[in-house]
Amino acid sequence: xxxxxxQERKRVLLLYGHPVGQGYWRGLSEHYDLCFVSxxxxxxxxxxxxxxxxxxxxxxxxxxxHALNVSAQIASQAVKNSDIITGRxxxxxxxxxxxxxxxxxxxxxxxxLQHAQAIALQSALLTQLxxxxxxxxxxxxxxxxxxxxxxxxxxxxxGIPTIHxxxxxxxxxxxxxxxxxxxxxxxxxxxxxxxxxxxxxxGGHPMNRIAIVGAPQMDGLYADEVLPAQAxxxxxxxxxxxxxICYAGTWSQTTAIRGTGLSEMNxxxxxxxxxxxxxxxxxxxxxxxxGGDDKVYAQALRDTNTPGLITRHYLSYAxxxxxxxVAQGPSNICIEAAILGTPSCYIQSEGFDYxxxxxxxxxxxxLSIVAREARDSRGDPAWQDFIRLYNAAHPEGGAVEAVVxxxxxxxx
Amino acid sequence: MxxxxxxxxxxxNEAIYHMASxxxxxxxxxxxxxxLGDAMKYDVLRVSGRLLGRVQGDERAEQPGT
Numbered sequence: 001x002x003x004x005x006x007q008e009r010k011r012v013l014l015l016y017g018h019p020v021g022q023g024y025w026r027g028l029s030e031h032y033d034l035c036f037v038s039x040x041x042x043x044x045x046x047x048x049x050x051x052x053x054x055x056x057x058x059x060x061x062x063x064x065x066h067a068l069n070v071s072a073q074i075a076s077q078a079v080k081n082s083d084i085i086t087g088r089x090x091x092x093x094x095x096x097x098x099x100x101x102x103x104x105x106x107x108x109x110x111x112x113l114q115h116a117q118a119i120a121l122q123s124a125l126l127t128q129l130x131x132x133x134x135x136x137x138x139x140x141x142x143x144x145x146x147x148x149x150x151x152x153x154x155x156x157x158x159g160i161p162t163i164h165x166x167x168x169x170x171x172x173x174x175x176x177x178x179x180x181x182x183x184x185x186x187x188x189x190x191x192x193x194x195x196x197x198x199x200x201x202x203g204g205h206p207m208n209r210i211a212i213v214g215a216p217q218m219d220g221l222y223a224d225e226v227l228p229a230q231a232x233x234x235x236x237x238x239x240x241x242x243x244x245i246c247y248a249g250t251w252s253q254t255t256a257i258r259g260t261g262l263s264e265m266n267x268x269x270x271x272x273x274x275x276x277x278x279x280x281x282x283x284x285x286x287x288x289x290x291g292g293d294d295k296v297y298a299q300a301l302r303d304t305n306t307p308g309l310i311t312r313h314y315l316s317y318a319x320x321x322x323x324x325x326v327a328q329g330p331s332n333i334c335i336e337a338a339i340l341g342t343p344s345c346y347i348q349s350e351g352f353d354y355x356x357x358x359x360x361x362x363x364x365x366x367l368s369i370v371a372r373e374a375r376d377s378r379g380d381p382a383w384q385d386f387i388r389l390y391n392a393a394h395p396e397g398g399a400v401e402a403v404v405x406x407x408x409x410x411x412x
Numbered sequence: 413m414x415x416x417x418x419x420x421x422x423x424x425n426e427a428i429y430h431m432a433s434x435x436x437x438x439x440x441x442x443x444x445x446x447x448l449g450d451a452m453k454y455d456v457l458r459v460s461g462r463l464l465g466r467v468q469g470d471e472r473a474e475q476p477g478t
Binding site: 074078084085089093098100101115116120127144149150154158177178185254255260261 | 424425426427428429430431432434435439440441443444445446447448450451452453454455457458459461462463464
């Protein structure tokens with residue numbers, strides 16, 4: 001990491017720093033001095049040899065004092081507003097509000113203070129940085145969470161270009177109801193493909209502020225020379241069986257409630273286990289990297305005497321080994337599997353679906369039918385159309401280079 | 413539910429979203445040109461969704477992520 005006061009000629013590019021975007025860090029670092037807002041990203045980037053500025057290096061007594069004073073003033077206003085907030089919360093739910101909503105004064109000021117402290121400190125550090133260095137722009141992988149959205153809002157208030165490179169496609173249907181994932185606050189969106197462009201246009205983002213670049217997080221799937229063939233994947237995973245099913249477990253999305261939640265997940269898991277026995281297959285459970293405890297999967301396999309294994313990593317091995325992928329909901333792993341040549345189907349979830357006729361889909365009860373259709377579709381050219389809709393860089397890859405090129409153009 | 417018909421949970425989801433979009437209006441909680449209400453909206457949705465799920469007896473109030 002370079003020292004904060006080190007005067008260098010390059011302009012500074014702000015990034016939040018989620019690892020999903022690390023593919024384009026190195027390319028961008030050739031044109032800018034990178035500054036990550038996430039402290040973990042700063043450490044990680046330095047460990048892989050990507051030079052960056054340490055934002056926390058700007059922390060001093062004045063910055064700390066300013067952030068504390070601002071957050072204290074905000075909390076003071078929150079105390080005064082507690083009764084108003086209680087009234088607003090209760091009025092939205094017609095008597096079905098949880099108990100906590102009846103007494104906002106017991107938690108509201110502290111809740112606001114917690115967020116205010118984090119955002120005020122981030123803002124004060126960015127201001128210190130901007131006092132000594134020219135900031136060229138800002139790139140985020142999403143702009144809905146408090147730290148990323150406040151970063152984007154801070155930049156926009158100062159006329160600094162903001163660019164959103166979505167880390168994944170959101171598969172909410174148009175009739176799926178209101179959802180924060182339809183929103184973007186950034187000036188520009190670098191979309192993975194036509195689907196993502198249309199998704200954000202439908203959410204109100206101007207079409208002329210969206211450029212299609214492909215999905216940089218999927219570039220690694222095009223390095224076929226280092227990816228295992230099916231036989232190699234099965235050998236490494238110690239699977240000696242004619243039929244293999246890969247089940248992509250899900251994660252708990254915490255910003256919305258739809259469908260039937262836990263019972264939906266349990267129904268899906270048991271439908272896949274039934275399918276495994278019907279096909280006399282081996283089941284690979286590829287749990288989600290952000291998912292919870294995998295013990296529920298292990299217990300289910302034991303309880304049903306199902307041959308299988310569970311892994312949170314090694315996606316290319318888990319998917320390539322399988323005849324078919326079954327996903328819990330329209331997961332983005334279906335796109336990754338299609339790039340790797342493995343057909344898929346998914347168990348539907350309320351409000352969500354892919355916008356293409358593929359992958360095959362059904363409720364848990366009908367899984368056996370669509371899984372067979374998916375298995376038989378291996379090699380169907382329609383899968384290529386499906387991939388291109390979600391990743392315009394297909395079939396070559398190279399979205400990382402497109403992102404770097406576009407960022408340079410937009411941050412001139 | 414694949415046909416788009418709404419469950420009680422998705423109807424409450426709409427209420428949460430509108431609440432999170434409007435509850436800061438007029439409170440003037442600004443930090444250095446950052447609208448704190450807008451910045452907190454995602455977390456408000458997360459917390460509210462979990463609280464409402466608990467009212468219904470579902471400890472894992474969330475939906476499967478996609």
